[in-house]
Amino acid sequence: MATRLVGATILIVLIGAVGWIAVNRENESTTSVTSSETRDGVDAPDEVTATSEVPPRDPPGNLGPRKDLVALDGWLNTDMTTLDELDGNVVMVEMWTFGCSNCKARIPHTQDLYAKYKDQGFEIVGVHAPEFSYEAEVPNIVEAIERLGVTWPVAIDTEKQNFRAWQAGGRRFWPRTYVIDQNGDIRFDHIGEGAYDELDETVGWLLANPPT
Amino acid sequence: MLELLAEGIESLRLPCSYVLLAPAIGVALFARRRSGITIGAYVLAAALISWLRFAGWWFEAPSGPIQVLSGAAIIVVCVVAFRNDHYAADVVLGGVTGTVAVWSWIPCVGPELGGLLNRVGDSPWANAAGTAAFIIGLLAPFVILAAAEAAFPRLSDLLDREAIRMAGAVVVLTVGLLLMVTLFDDVASELAQRSTF
DSSP, X not given: OHHHHHHHHHHHHHHHHHHHHHHHHHHHHHHHHHHHHHHHSSSOOHHHHHHTSOOOOOOOOOOOBOOOOOSOOOEESOSOOSGGGGTTSXXXXXXXXXXXXXXXXXXXXXXXXXXXXXXXXXXXXXXXXXXXXXXXXXXHHHHHHHHHTOOSOEEEOTTOHHHHHHSOTTOOOBSEEEEEOTTSBEEEEEESSOOHHHHHHHHHHHHHSOOO | OHHHHHXXXXXXXXXXXXHHHHHHHHHHHHHGXXXXXXXXXXXXXXXXXXXXXXXXXXXXXXXTHXXXXXXXXXXXXXXXXXXXXXXXXXXXXXXXXXXXXXXXOOOBOXXXXXXXXXXXXXXXXXXXXXXXXXXXXXXXXXXXXXXXXXXXXXXXXXXXXXXXXXXXXXXXXXXXXXXXTTOHHHHHHHHHHHHHO
């Protein structure tokens, strides 16, 4: 009897939670469709213009020197061959793979960021570290970056050596975003989706206040 | 907490979750009327190892000989559990399979889990419940099945068939074997490609 009661309680709580989540997510998706439609529209809404101003903020913390990108299988969308060639720029390095939904969800924001700061000494490097074997095939990567609108340089990290080296200690995830300052120090580190405003602020701050 | 549960449920559809879901299917089928305790062991092991991994207190993902041993461990506990129709053997099967599965798993990170992961290094203990909520969400179908069996014994009677136990054993043994011959990633890749590409 007690087992049945516990089972029924868990069942009710979980099904209730799933129902609540489904309703909640439905509302959220309606909102997000509206906002993305607006963003893709011809007339930019006022709030997008407003957020393009970088608000004043504290200097981002220094998380230590970046690592090199090693043992790559090549680069796409660029003639560069090493990360050193971007010294003196603010560089966003993103660990991603094209089959990862959460990585793809970041792309529209990354496109906005690239368009906003590209001509001000900002560059992006996507480190493509495949999870599955079909994601390791270069023609599939080429097709995907074209389909997804990835116009920034992509480093092909088939063996995931850089994916592992940059994310030390067994805490390895897709996506992971770093911002490197003009001196090659990591000033921003974020796991997963989100933190878009903070990322924008960090890049804007570093461009406006290059380290000496 | 509910947001993490929700993101876990949403992650069910992501190919990166297959590594965790495929063994869970085998364990759920294998457990039959002991699904509550066996799936409970799987979920508990998955939540515990996830939390340790997120906090940076767990080992590198298994590869080479460690991966072979992981697969062998699954096969051994599955054979033992099959031959000894006993609670303890099923619990060990759930625990070992959950541990190996979550160890091999690299999650794709949405905003809620990302928020937790960005905090967990600073305050690992405070994020244990959040990690558990995410894992329960990710394994929700199995938790619901276990709870439904506990609440409705007739459902349990319906599932209590040797053929179902056998099917579960085949799935678990296949996972173990694929890990042993280091083909598990390739099969997961094939599944992912068929579902998304």
